[in-house]
Amino acid sequence: MKFExxxxxxxxxxxxxxxxxxxxxxxxxxxxxxxxxxxxxPCLLLGEDAIFTYHDQLDGELIAYMLQARHLFRGNILPEFxxxxxxxxxxxxxxxxxxxxxxxxxxxxxxxxxLLAHVTGYLGMYLLVKECTGRSWAxxxxxxLYGCLPFLPVYGLSQFGIPLLMWCMIQLGRGKHRIxxxxxxxxxxxxxxxxxxxxxxxxxxxxxxxxxxVRLRKETRNGLCHIFAAWQxxxxxxxxxxxxxxxxxLGWGEAELSHKAEYVRTPLPFWETFWQNxxxxxxxxxxxxxxxxxxxxxxxxxxxxxxxxxxRRGFREKWMTDKGLHLSLVIxxxxxxxLAFAFAAALWDSVTGVKIRDALSVLGAFQxxxxxxxxPAFWYLAFGCALGLVTELGSGKSGLPGTAPQGKKVRWLSPxxxxxxxxxxxxxxxxILLAGxxxxxxxxxxxxxxxxxxxxEYYGLGVMEQVEAFLQEHTxxxxxxxRVVSLGMDPAAALYHGFYCLDxxxxxxxxxxxxxxxxxxxxxxQKSEYxxxxxxxxxxxxxxxxxxxxxxxxxxxxGFVFQAYELDVQAxxxxxxxxxxxxxxxxxxxxxxxxxxxxxxxxxxESYYNVYIYAVxx
Numbered sequence: 001m002k003f004e005x006x007x008x009x010x011x012x013x014x015x016x017x018x019x020x021x022x023x024x025x026x027x028x029x030x031x032x033x034x035x036x037x038x039x040x041x042p043c044l045l046l047g048e049d050a051i052f053t054y055h056d057q058l059d060g061e062l063i064a065y066m067l068q069a070r071h072l073f074r075g076n077i078l079p080e081f082x083x084x085x086x087x088x089x090x091x092x093x094x095x096x097x098x099x100x101x102x103x104x105x106x107x108x109x110x111x112x113x114x115l116l117a118h119v120t121g122y123l124g125m126y127l128l129v130k131e132c133t134g135r136s137w138a139x140x141x142x143x144x145l146y147g148c149l150p151f152l153p154v155y156g157l158s159q160f161g162i163p164l165l166m167w168c169m170i171q172l173g174r175g176k177h178r179i180x181x182x183x184x185x186x187x188x189x190x191x192x193x194x195x196x197x198x199x200x201x202x203x204x205x206x207x208x209x210x211x212x213x214v215r216l217r218k219e220t221r222n223g224l225c226h227i228f229a230a231w232q233x234x235x236x237x238x239x240x241x242x243x244x245x246x247x248x249x250l251g252w253g254e255a256e257l258s259h260k261a262e263y264v265r266t267p268l269p270f271w272e273t274f275w276q277n278x279x280x281x282x283x284x285x286x287x288x289x290x291x292x293x294x295x296x297x298x299x300x301x302x303x304x305x306x307x308x309x310x311x312r313r314g315f316r317e318k319w320m321t322d323k324g325l326h327l328s329l330v331i332x333x334x335x336x337x338x339l340a341f342a343f344a345a346a347l348w349d350s351v352t353g354v355k356i357r358d359a360l361s362v363l364g365a366f367q368x369x370x371x372x373x374x375x376p377a378f379w380y381l382a383f384g385c386a387l388g389l390v391t392e393l394g395s396g397k398s399g400l401p402g403t404a405p406q407g408k409k410v411r412w413l414s415p416x417x418x419x420x421x422x423x424x425x426x427x428x429x430x431x432i433l434l435a436g437x438x439x440x441x442x443x444x445x446x447x448x449x450x451x452x453x454x455x456x457e458y459y460g461l462g463v464m465e466q467v468e469a470f471l472q473e474h475t476x477x478x479x480x481x482x483r484v485v486s487l488g489m490d491p492a493a494a495l496y497h498g499f500y501c502l503d504x505x506x507x508x509x510x511x512x513x514x515x516x517x518x519x520x521x522x523x524x525x526q527k528s529e530y531x532x533x534x535x536x537x538x539x540x541x542x543x544x545x546x547x548x549x550x551x552x553x554x555x556x557x558x559g560f561v562f563q564a565y566e567l568d569v570q571a572x573x574x575x576x577x578x579x580x581x582x583x584x585x586x587x588x589x590x591x592x593x594x595x596x597x598x599x600x601x602x603x604x605x606e607s608y609y610n611v612y613i614y615a616v617x618x
Contacts (some may be wrong), residue, residue, distance in 0.1 A: 006074070006618060008224065008391050010250060012192070016589060024136060025130075025136040026498055027147055028136035028137045028139070028140040029126060029139075029140065032122060032126060032139075032140035032141075032143050032144040032147070032356075033119075033122060033123075033433045035144050035148075036118050036119060036122045036144065036147045036535075037146065039118070039148050039433070039438050040114065040118060040438075040440060042113065042166050042441035042442050042444070043111070043114070043437065043441050044111065045445065046441055046442065046445065046454070047107070047443055047458060048107060048367065048455050048456035048461060049444060049448070049453050049454045049455070049600050050107075050108065050441055050454060051437055051440040051441050051444055051450075051452050051453070051454055051455070052437060052458075053150075053152055054453070054458060054490075055247075056152065056154075056284065057152045057153075057154045058455070058458050058459070058490075058492060059490050059492045059505050059553075060090075060144075060505040060506070061092070061141055061152070061153055061154035061283075061490075061491070062091055062106055062109075062110060062498065063081075063090065063492050063495050063504070063505075064090035064091065064093075064158050065092055065094050065098055065100070065101045065109060065154070066101055066103075066104070066105075066106055066495070066496060067080060067081055067090060067495065068087065068090065068098050069098050069099075069101035069104070070104075070122055071087075072102070073604065075176045076327040078090060079480070079500060080495060080500045080501060080504065081495065081506075081514060082501070082503070082504050082505050082506065082509055083483060083500075083502050083513070083575055083576060084544060085504075085509050085510070086131070086248075086256065086509075086510070087244060087246075087507065088244050088245050088248050088337060088508055089425040089504075089506040089508055089509040089510075090506060090544065091195070091242070091244075091245050091508065092157060093155045093156060093158060093192075093193040093195075093575070094113070094154075094156025094157065094158065094190075094191045094192055094432070095190060095191075095195065095242075095473070096156075096187070096190030096191045096241075096462060097113055097156050097191055100112050100113060102406075103301070104345055104457075106496060110153060110455075113153040113154065113156060114153035115423075116153075116156075116157070116191075117151070117153045117156060117157060117160040117161075118147050118148070118153075118154075118160065119147070120135075120157055120160050120164055121143075121146050121147040121149065121151075121159075121160030121161070121162050121163065121609035122143045122144060122146065122147030122148075122169060123143070123162030123455060124143075124160070124161065124162070124164025124165070124166070125139070125142050125143035125146040125147065125163040125377070125380055125381070125384065125551065126139040126140060126142075126143035127139065127163075127167045127405050127429070128163045128164070128166055128167045128170075128320075128384070129142045129143065129162065129381060129384030129385065129387075129388070130379055131167060131170060131436055132326075132327065132330055132381070132384070132385050132388065132554055133323075133384060133385060133388025133391075134323070134388070134389060135387065135388050137387075138320075138384050138385075138387035138388050138391075139384060140538075141384070141387060141422075141425050142380050142383055142384030143163075143384075144161065144385070144429075145226070145292075145375070145380060145425060145429055145432065146160075146377075146380040146439075147160070147426060147598065148429070148432050148433065148436070149287055149376065149432055150289075150432060150435050150436030150437065150438075151178065151284065151285075155193065156191040156192055156193075156198065157187075157191040158161040158192040158196050158197045158373060158375050159194045159197070159376065159377075160191045161188045161191065161192060162197070162201070162377040163327060163377050163380075164188070165184070165185065165201070166183060166377065167225055168180070168181035168184050168230070169181070169230065171373050172223060172227050172518060173223035173224065173226070173227055174223060174232055175222065175223055175226075175408070178226060182230060183232065183335045184296060185230045185233055185234060186233060186237060187392055188273050189233070189234045189238055189241075189266050190237060190241065192276075194238040194241070194242045194245075195242075195245070195370070196240050196370050197373045197556065198234070199370075199512065200235060200310060200341075200370065200371045200373070201234070201374065201601050202231065202238070203373070204337075205227075205231045205234075206231075207230070209227065209229075209602070212224050213217055214228075216608065224359050225236060226389075227251075231322050236247070238334070239440075240427065241378075245508075249363065249506075255513070256510040256511070256512070256519065257506050257510065257511045258365075258509070258510070258511060259506065259508075259509055259511045259513075259539050259540075259595055260365035260507070260513040260570055261361055261511055262287070262511065262514070262534075262536070262537070262539065263364070263537070263538065264538070265354045265357055265358065265364070265539035266354075267350055267351040267354040267597060268346075268349045268350065268355070269350075270346050270347065270350040270351075270465040271346075272440055273345070273346040273349055273350070274342050274343060274346035277340065277341070277342035277345050277346055277369075277598060278339065278342040278371055279293075281372050281375060281376065282345065282369040282370070282372035283369065284358055284373070284595070285373045285375065286435075287375070287376035287379060287380070288428050288429075288431045288432055288435065289376065289379035289380065289383075291424045291427055292379065292380070292381075292382075292383040292424055292425070292428055293335075293379060293382070293429055294385065294424075295383070295420055295421050295424040295567070296382050296383050296385075296386040296415070297549055297553075298333075298420070299387065299389055299390055299393075299421065300328060300331055300332075300389070301394055302413055302417060303328060303366065303395065304328075305390060308510040314431060315475070320366070322390060323388075324389055324392035325395065327385045327386075327388050327389045327392065327598075328389065330381070331381070331382045331385050331386060332383035333391070334378035334379070334381050335382060336532070337374075337375075338375045338378050339377050341371040341374065342372070342375075342376050343519065344368055344371060345368050345369045345371055348368035348369070349368075349369065349562050350366075350420065353368075355509040359498075364453075383421075384494045386421065387418075389415055390418050390421060391414070391415045393413065393417070396428075398523075403467060403569060414460065414486075421488055421604050423548060429559065440452055451547070453554070453608050456606075457606070457607070457608035457609075458490070458493065459492065459493050459496045459497070460489070460493040460497070460607065460608075460611065462604040462606075463498070463499040463607045463609060463611055464494065464496075464499075464606055464611070466602040467477060467581065467613065469600050470597075470598065470602070471579070471613070474597070476481065478497055479499050479500055481590060482490065482500070482501060482576075482578040483501070483502050483575070483577050483578055483579075484499050484500065484501055484571070484577070484578065484579045484580070484581055485501065485502050485503045485520075485544050485577055485579075485580055485581070486503060486543070486544065486582075486583075487544040487546065487562075487565075487581070487582040487584075487586075488549070488552075488553075488555035488562075488582055488583030488584050489554055489555070489561075489578055489582075489583040489609050490505075490543075490554055490555075490580065491504050491543065492504075492505070492607070494581060499524050501511060502517065502572075502576070502577055503517070503543050503544060503545075503576050504513075505540060505541050506542070506543070507540050509542070513542075514539050514542065515541050516571070516574075516575060517575070518535065518536075519568050519571035520567055520571045520575070521535065521544065521567065521568075522568055522571075523567055523568060524544075524545055524546055524547050524565070524566060524567065527546070527547035527549040528545075528550050530550050530551070531545045531547060531550050534550075541553070544567065544580070546562060546565055548562060548563060548564075548565070552609070554583070554609070555583040555584050556583075556608055556609075557583070557603060557607065557608065557609055557610035558610075560584045560588060561584050561585045561586070561587055561605060562582070562584055562585070562586045562588075563587055563588075564587070564588060564617065565586050565587075566592060567590065567592060569592055569593040569594070569616060569617075571617060573616060577616055578615065578616055579597075579613055579614065579615055579616070580594065580614040580616070581609065581611050581612075581613060582611070582612045582613075583610065583612075585612055586612070586614065593616065593617045594614040594615065594616060594617065595614065595615045595617055596614055597613040597614065597615050598612075598613060
């Protein structure tokens with residue numbers, strides 16, 4: 001019996017060994033993957049009642065996809081937008097994702113983009129951290145946090161796709177998974193933005209390849225050639241998908257002068273901006289990494305102190321394994337890149353930077369702050385490597401002999417560091433969930449009367465259809481036969497439903513059109529210094545502003561009325577304006593040459609808006 005028990009023990013050990021490799025990796029991967037999917041369940045359950053961030057998403061980028069999809073391969077004009085603006089006025093941040101909107105269903109397209117972005121973010125960070133550390137659990141922790149970050153899905157893979165791109169570059173350099181890596185490089189480029197992250201990634205690629213050429217070894221030459229080929233592929237596809245925008249920037253053909261030429265840039269204090277860039281990130285790139293960074297630096301310092309302590313006691317061996325040293329260098333590299341990004345962005349917005357930008361005219365509107373969109377990938381990679389470094393410090397494989405009392409003094413730090421790291425990961429995860437749309441959608445599931453506007457409420461689903469039917473029945477006109485503007489409601493609602501609008505949100509439309517539309521607003525701009533500065537010195541929002549509610553672009557139904565609204569009706573007529581969709585009643589329409597077409601507003605029981613239609617008198 002004792003003899004027969006030997007193979008059983010070996011068999012059991014063998015099974016444990018199998019579980020400890022492939023089985024354990026699968027467990028950690030799928031645990032993180034399920035966590036990502038679980039975070040999106042509330043949004044998927046709510047459908048049109050789901051809550052999405054409005055700013056720079058529902059009000060602008062989603063409309064860009066919708067309109068570009070309607071006119072894909074049809075000239076260079078978007079007839080519904082700003083009285084027929086150029087397609088460069090609504091440049092899509094992820095051109096390849098326009099295919100998701102060909103059916104005209106904005107919610108479906110946005111939902112698929114959300115799923116694609118979060119899953120790609122998790123997969124990329126998981127593979128990248130696992131590649132660096134060899135630890136699946138570290139990849140799951142870093143990837144789970146990164147994949148849940150509240151980046152806007154309308155930007156496609158511009159942020160979430162960077163870790164997987166970095167992993168692909170590593171594979172190309174090592175001669176592995178080359179076909180897959182080339183395919184993903186092309187896919188990433190098509191589903192990301194040249195203006196937002198592409199320029200930074202291409203610049204990083206140049207720096208990396210030059211550095212590799214300096215230290216080129218014969219065995220790495222072939223890998224560097226493949227990385228250069230992937231870089232060329234990215235450059236070519238970015239040019240192909242942005243040829244109109246690049247042509248406008250370089251002044252090719254008869255490109256219109258952008259309203260960016262009148263941007264007034266206010267310099268920011270350098271050191272304060274640098275610190276904010278480093279610890280918080282920039283616009284749409286806030287990633288809640290500060291606590292993770294502090295823990296990462298503590299772990300790195302613990303390893304350095306262990307090395308210093310060992311040398312003082314005469315130990316000649318390495319302070320840790322080669323892998324531990326490699327992880328330390330990766331962490332330093334990640335922090336170094338992000339220090340450079342934060343410095344460059346702060347300098348660009350400083351007094352010196354603003355002087356340079358003013359001299360560049362339209363090109364000066366370029367935002368170097370977008371480099372900070374790359375930073376989250378490095379922060380979370382650094383944290384994942386720090387988790388692996390904790391394991392190396394406590395593995396007993398350091399240069400300090402594991403049987404010596406001195407070695408034990410180093411190894412006892414590992415459990416404490418691991419506890420601190422997991423605590424930081426848990427706190428950061430809670431911050432991420434509270435900051436994004438997940439919390440709001442859970443609240444919406446619990447309470448259908450939750451205050452934030454849903455997707456359907458923002459776009460006036462069920463209301464704008466009534467408006468279209470009413471105008472067609474009473475005028476016999478199709479939407480292409482007249483032009484509208486919106487007051488007290490975002491023009492995106494009318495654009496979503498196919499109305500031809502004079503107003504809209506764009507960061508690159510014609511300066512001449514801004515001046516034409518500004519004449520309509522002049523009476524209200526004269527009443528408010530805030531609105532005048534907002535429109536004249538920035539002007540991305542070409543809206544019907546009101547001095548009675550400055551800064552509010554959406555007015556909830558019930559109670560509010562425009563007491564003394566004024567506009568230049570003649571200027572509105574000259575642009576072809578026929579109807580005003582107002583979210584509140586105007587008390588003095590006759591004085592402005594407007595006619596209320598129906599006493600009762602258009603609304604539904606659940607709608608956020610009610611809509612009054614005012615016709616412009618001939």
